[in-house]
Structures are given as C-alpha cells and as structure tokens.
Amino acid sequence: MVCECLQVTECQLLATLTQGEVQTLRDLRQATGAGDGCTACHHLLKQYLQRRT
Ligand code: FES
Numbered sequence: 568m569v570c571e572c573l574q575v576t577e578c579q580l581l582a583t584l585t586q587g588e589v590q591t592l593r594d595l596r597q598a599t600g601a602g603d604g605c606t607a608c609h610h611l612l613k614q615y616l617q618r619r620t
Pocket residue numbers: 569570571572573601602603604605606607608609
C-alpha cells in the first residue's frame with residue numbers, strides 16, 4: 568500500500584506509471600487518486616516518479 572488514505576497500491580501505481588502519460592506528481596494524483604488525503608505519501612509518490620525516469 569503506497570497511499571493509505573486513498574487505498575492505492577504499489578501495483579496500481581506502477582501500472583499507471585508504465586502507461587507513460589504521467590509526468591508529474593499532479594498527473595499521478597489525478598490518474599490514481601493517490602495523495603489526495605493526508606499528503607504523507609507524497610515523498611513516496613515522488614520517488615516512484617523519479618525511479619521511472
Ligand atoms: S497516505 Fe496518501 S494521502 Fe494520506
């Protein structure tokens with residue numbers, strides 16, 4: 568589980584990232600819904616974005 572608030576899993580996140588249409592944290596939030604709660608997972612989401620590029 569990457570984002571507890573929105574119940575977004577690593578699996579969902581990686582699937583979205585491999586579709587290639589997600590460039591920024593904001594894109595990722597819009598695509599998965601992750602990060603729209605407490606924002607504690609934002610550093611994790613950024614790591615996933617960086618690792619992909
Ligand atoms: S854990 Fe992702 S917004 Fe709270």
